[in-house]
Amino acid sequence: MTDVVLVRHGQSEWHADNRYAGRSDIDLTSTGRLQAQRLARWAATAGLSACFSSPLRRARQTLVPVCERTNLPERIDDRLRELDFGDGEGLTAGEMAHRLGERWTEFTRDPVGHHLPGGEDPVRAIERALAFLDDVADEYPNGRVLIIGHSTLIRLLLCRLMGIHLADYRRVFPTMRNVGLTEIRLTGNTGALLQFNGEPASMR
Numbered sequence: 001m002t003d004v005v006l007v008r009h010g011q012s013e014w015h016a017d018n019r020y021a022g023r024s025d026i027d028l029t030s031t032g033r034l035q036a037q038r039l040a041r042w043a044a045t046a047g048l049s050a051c052f053s054s055p056l057r058r059a060r061q062t063l064v065p066v067c068e069r070t071n072l073p074e075r076i077d078d079r080l081r082e083l084d085f086g087d088g089e090g091l092t093a094g095e096m097a098h099r100l101g102e103r104w105t106e107f108t109r110d111p112v113g114h115h116l117p118g119g120e121d122p123v124r125a126i127e128r129a130l131a132f133l134d135d136v137a138d139e140y141p142n143g144r145v146l147i148i149g150h151s152t153l154i155r156l157l158l159c160r161l162m163g164i165h166l167a168d169y170r171r172v173f174p175t176m177r178n179v180g181l182t183e184i185r186l187t188g189n190t191g192a193l194l195q196f197n198g199e200p201a202s203m204r
Contacts, residue, residue, distance in 0.1 A: 002137040002186045003144040006154045008176045009059040010035035022085035028061045035179045040065035049143030054080035059148045079132040082150035083125050086118025112167045137186050151176040161191030
């Protein structure tokens, strides 16, 4: 049994326009860096066994202060990267609706069965993320592990672990707060949701 705290990275430079930042490697804003510092203060007293991050800069920049405060090593895993949004990379929803037409309509109706053209298949993304979680559970069978990743991958993982249809990830989990805490208890291939999008007092 392993407790995993899933955290979306701090606010990124594309946040204000709500642009789709999948594989695009962008930095945190000054607000995002402050959020990372608040997360680090929480992490210092959270009893963490390990800290992992996606290789993308916005996630790694969120990880660095956490590791400085906890004295845990920075561990980067490529399986935690965000989905590639293909032709939607860097665009807003309005821009995609204009450029992609019916393909955008199909995506909003079923984002898994009709993922964005040129993008990563969400089912494949789940496979790599689950393989990562399996490795974490094996390495830390009674631990509490912090994982800093990305909104879409985290929501897809939650659906898979909670037995929710993957295509419903945007409806069931419409938003993921930057550095919000979502904790699950892993037992085999299932998970119990302990908290969602939480913000402990120490992070305020």
